Amino acid sequence: MKAKSVYVVGAGLSAGLGFPTIANLLVKMWARLDAKGLSQDLADVIRFHHPNFNAALPDSFPNIEALLSEMQANSQLFSSSRPATGKFTSEKLDQRQQELLLELSEWFHELQQSSLKKSPPWLKKLVEKIQNEKAIVISFNWDLVLDQLLFGENVCPDSYGLGVQCEGPQLIKPHGSLNWYLHDTGKHLQGDKTFSLFGDKETGMYAFKPFRAPISSRRRYMPFIVPPVYSKHFEDEISQHLWRRTVDVLSTASEVTFLGYSLPEADFHARFILRCGFHSQEYGELKSDGNRARPTGRARVVIVDPSEAAARRVASAVGWSCTYHKAKISEWMKEESAAQSV
Numbered sequence: 480m481k482a483k484s485v486y487v488v489g490a491g492l493s494a495g496l497g498f499p500t501i502a503n504l505l506v507k508m509w510a511r512l513d514a515k516g517l518s519q520d521l522a523d524v525i526r527f528h529h530p531n532f533n534a535a536l537p538d539s540f541p542n543i544e545a546l547l548s549e550m551q552a553n554s555q556l557f558s559s560s561r562p563a564t565g566k567f568t569s570e571k572l573d574q575r576q577q578e579l580l581l582e583l584s585e586w587f588h589e590l591q592q593s594s595l596k597k598s599p600p601w602l603k604k605l606v607e608k609i610q611n612e613k614a615i616v617i618s619f620n621w622d623l624v625l626d627q628l629l630f631g632e633n634v635c636p637d638s639y640g641l642g643v644q645c646e647g648p649q650l651i652k653p654h655g656s657l658n659w660y661l662h663d664t665g666k667h668l669q670g671d672k673t674f675s676l677f678g679d680k681e682t683g684m685y686a687f688k689p690f691r692a693p694i695s696s697r698r699r700y701m702p703f704i705v706p707p708v709y710s711k712h713f714e715d716e717i718s719q720h721l722w723r724r725t726v727d728v729l730s731t732a733s734e735v736t737f738l739g740y741s742l743p744e745a746d747f748h749a750r751f752i753l754r755c756g757f758h759s760q761e762y763g764e765l766k767s768d769g770n771r772a773r774p775t776g777r778a779r780v781v782i783v784d785p786s787e788a789a790a791r792r793v794a795s796a797v798g799w800s801c802t803y804h805k806a807k808i809s810e811w812m813k814e815e816s817a818a819q820s821v
Contacts, residue, residue, distance in 0.1 A: 483612075484615075485778075486614055486738055489739045489741055490741070496594040497590055498594075501743075506537045512582060521575055525546060528553075544707040544743075551710065554569055584701075585692050588657060590622070595627065608815070609629065609648050613646050619749065621655060621656055626656070634688060636677065638650060641676055651724055660701075662681065672689055672693075713748065722748075730764040733778050734781070738783050740784070742793050761774055
């Protein structure tokens with residue numbers, strides 16, 4: 480089933496619900512890390528890369544993408560940078576990264592629950608719009624806000640474009656999701672609260688049905704999420720499937736709406752996939768036999784973002800003229816609702 484209406488969603492949607500952005504995440508999270516006894520160890524790592532770091536000065540914090548990228552480089556070149564291992568080991572570095580990501584995922588679960596206790600009217604209108612259009616959403620966010628509102632207890636592999644390719648709504652998440660768990664972790668989840676999301680039961684992916692973090696006194700559950708680093712890796716089978724599905728969806732869409740998605744300069748993977756989809760609209764979708772299908776033609780593209788720079792980046796990946804709304808998603812939805820009521 481080919482979707483005619485596609486939404487590409489970024490951090491702008493989550494930010495409108497009280498979630499942090501890449502730029503301010505560490506600052507907003509620091510008190511939480513401090514309360515958990517994690518801030519000092521992380522501060523040592525930050526201070527190594529940023530000698531002038533001072534937790535009392537918000538402007539001295541790096542953004543989370545820069546920090547995790549620096550930690551990744553540190554890990555990759557750890558043994559090449561010293562003749563012997565000292566008191567600080569690469570294992571300790573990896574542990575601090577895992578602790579940061581685990582704490583981040585648990586915080587996002589809490590933010591989701593608080594944001595949905597009283598969903599804003601614009602969010603409800605957006606969900607209704609997606610459902611009525613049977614649209615497909617490509618989301619680069621990990622959170623479960625749209626998952627919960629679109630699917631509720633009926634969530635299944637089809638919901639994420641990983642089952643039978645039925646009509647929408649569907650939610651494709653190329654950067655992973657807070658309720659997805661690789662086999663080594665997911666096998667410990669209770670059977671009635673989980674389902675097989677992708678692959679076989681021995682090596683595949685599980686999804687947790689309740690839209691919250693699993694509760695356990697024995698272990699912490701690390702979800703399948705792609706860390707925000709400059710050099711991302713997508714060699715695993717599920718990521719390849721999700722990106723291929725993203726190209727397929729974009730290749731034949733008649734209308735694509737970007738909501739709060741900034742297409743960061745360093746996200747070459749996302750830009751490449753977007754270009755594949757929009758290129759196929761003009762020249763035809765590539766088929767398994769190596770030939771191209773008849774092109775569907777250029778989609779109408781709408782960009783909703785208060786940042787003109789972000790809109791320019793998205794438009795450059797599209798390749799043709801787009802309709803731009805310099806507004807927050809909440810403001811745009813009010814305009815859409817007003818136009819429909821006339």
